[in-house]
Amino acid sequence: MEGNVLIVGLGLIGGSMALAIKKAHPEAVIIGYDIDERQLGLARSLKVIDEAAGSLTEAYERADLIVLAAPVMQTEVLLSSLPLERLKPGVIVTDVGSTKRRIVERARRLLECGVAFIGGHPMAGSHKSGVAAARAHLFENAFYILTPTEEVAVQRVEILKRWLSGTKAQFVILTPEEHDRITGVISHFPHLIAASLVHQAREYECENALVSRLAAGGFRDITRIASSNPEMWRDILIHNKQEMLTLFDRWMAEMEKLRSFVEEENSPAIYHYFLEAKQFRDGLPARTKGAIPSFYDLYVDVPDYPGVISEVTGYLAKENISITNIRIIETREEIYGVLRLSFQSEEDRARAKACLAQHTSYAAYEG
Numbered sequence: 001m002e003g004n005v006l007i008v009g010l011g012l013i014g015g016s017m018a019l020a021i022k023k024a025h026p027e028a029v030i031i032g033y034d035i036d037e038r039q040l041g042l043a044r045s046l047k048v049i050d051e052a053a054g055s056l057t058e059a060y061e062r063a064d065l066i067v068l069a070a071p072v073m074q075t076e077v078l079l080s081s082l083p084l085e086r087l088k089p090g091v092i093v094t095d096v097g098s099t100k101r102r103i104v105e106r107a108r109r110l111l112e113c114g115v116a117f118i119g120g121h122p123m124a125g126s127h128k129s130g131v132a133a134a135r136a137h138l139f140e141n142a143f144y145i146l147t148p149t150e151e152v153a154v155q156r157v158e159i160l161k162r163w164l165s166g167t168k169a170q171f172v173i174l175t176p177e178e179h180d181r182i183t184g185v186i187s188h189f190p191h192l193i194a195a196s197l198v199h200q201a202r203e204y205e206c207e208n209a210l211v212s213r214l215a216a217g218g219f220r221d222i223t224r225i226a227s228s229n230p231e232m233w234r235d236i237l238i239h240n241k242q243e244m245l246t247l248f249d250r251w252m253a254e255m256e257k258l259r260s261f262v263e264e265e266n267s268p269a270i271y272h273y274f275l276e277a278k279q280f281r282d283g284l285p286a287r288t289k290g291a292i293p294s295f296y297d298l299y300v301d302v303p304d305y306p307g308v309i310s311e312v313t314g315y316l317a318k319e320n321i322s323i324t325n326i327r328i329i330e331t332r333e334e335i336y337g338v339l340r341l342s343f344q345s346e347e348d349r350a351r352a353k354a355c356l357a358q359h360t361s362y363a364a365y366e367g
């Protein structure tokens with residue numbers, strides 16, 4: 001498609017949207033704006049955008065598609081200050097915010113003036129922020145939630161989907177309320193739990209400095225998202241306050257129940273609690289990105305000497321097996337460390353396992 005696409009907020013998500021849109025529509029002009037001059041400059045140097053907006057008002061006037069990609073409180077401010085009378089006829093305005101109810105409410109003034117606003121939320125991301133972390137394929141296979149209201153013609157939603165086709169995401173239509181309820185359970189509340197577990201460990205650290213050194217794979221896995229941008233998450237929790245309060249109550253009741261199982265040493269109840277959780281977790285769809293990203297991981301026990309990583313990756317490269325992620329998990333104070341290699345498919349992981357078995361004596365197991 002041809003036209004001018006304006007991305008406001010050039011961080012992880014805005015940058016990734018810019019790259020995905022450009023990939024599918026190379027003839028479109030991607031104009032970027034960010035209040036942070038460094039992000040804007042970086043976006044231009046990294047060729048994430050074609051042009052940096054000189055003035056936001058002028059960029060709004062030129063745009064055929066406007067994507068608001070700032071933290072959700074800022075998105076509200078941006079929606080309130082959009083110069084509606086100066087926008088192009090037919091422009092589509094969307095956002096990528098993690099909450100939808102308050103944003104769609106704030107967009108009422110656009111809808112009342114006949115400007116098509118379609119709320120959006122690509123359900124993939126990372127704990128990293130900033131344009132340097134942006135990737136064109138970030139949203140591949142992820143769910144992309146759209147929350148159009150009845151004022152918006154179906155054709156406009158189809159045009160937006162065409163603009164966003166480069167994300168290779170799977171679109172799902174929800175109401176803003178449904179959206180906030182679901183993401184509250186599977187994204188917002190878990191985030192809060194992750195942060196609280198880190199606080200708990202930090203308090204224990206005061207008693208014994210070994211706590212953080214011994215914090216192993218399980219703790220790191222469950223708390224990874226606590227390394228995310230605090231501004232973004234502050235805004236999300238405030239926006240989704242009502243759902244959070246309900247979830248707090250339910251979570252505390254759940255903890256009370258679990259606490260009593262442990263206090264009473266109720267073995268069958270504890271066993272079933274874990275079993276039911278495992279069965280539900282194992283049954284989650286594994287091949288799509290989303291709240292629980294699917295990775296085909298291979299854990300390799302490797303001796304701790306310089307060059308071991310390049311040795312392992314070298315064997316895989318020779319057989320053209322691409323790795324999507326690599327991480328050294330330092331969980332033990334022994335000679336061996338664990339290398340976690342992630343692959344795009346089960347087939348790649350199986351080939352990698354066979355390749356390492358052929359060339360090395362390192363134990364490799366699937367995760």
Ligand SMILES: NC(=O)c1ccc[n+]([C@@H]2O[C@H](COP(=O)([O-])OP(=O)(O)OC[C@H]3O[C@@H](n4cnc5c(N)ncnc54)[C@H](O)[C@@H]3O)[C@@H](O)[C@H]2O)c1
Nearest residue numbers: 009011012013035036070071072074097098125126129130
């Ligand atoms: N990170 C994720 O995993 C994720 C996933 C899906 C959706 N989201 C949503 O995407 C949005 C952006 O998140 P991100 O992870 O890209 O954050 P980020 O911190 O990487 O980027 C946000 C950018 O917005 C800029 N910004 C802030 N206020 C602005 C304003 N008023 N005008 C212009 N630019 C402004 C910041 O300078 C920053 O560069 C948020 O609303 C978030 O809820 C995040």
Ligand SMILES: O=C(O)C(=O)C[C@]1(C(=O)O)C=C[C@@H](O)C=C1
Nearest residue numbers: 098123124125126127187290291
């Ligand atoms: O994978 C992560 O790091 C994320 O936190 C991504 C995640 C999520 O909770 O799944 C975070 C917020 C977004 O709104 C969508 C995706």
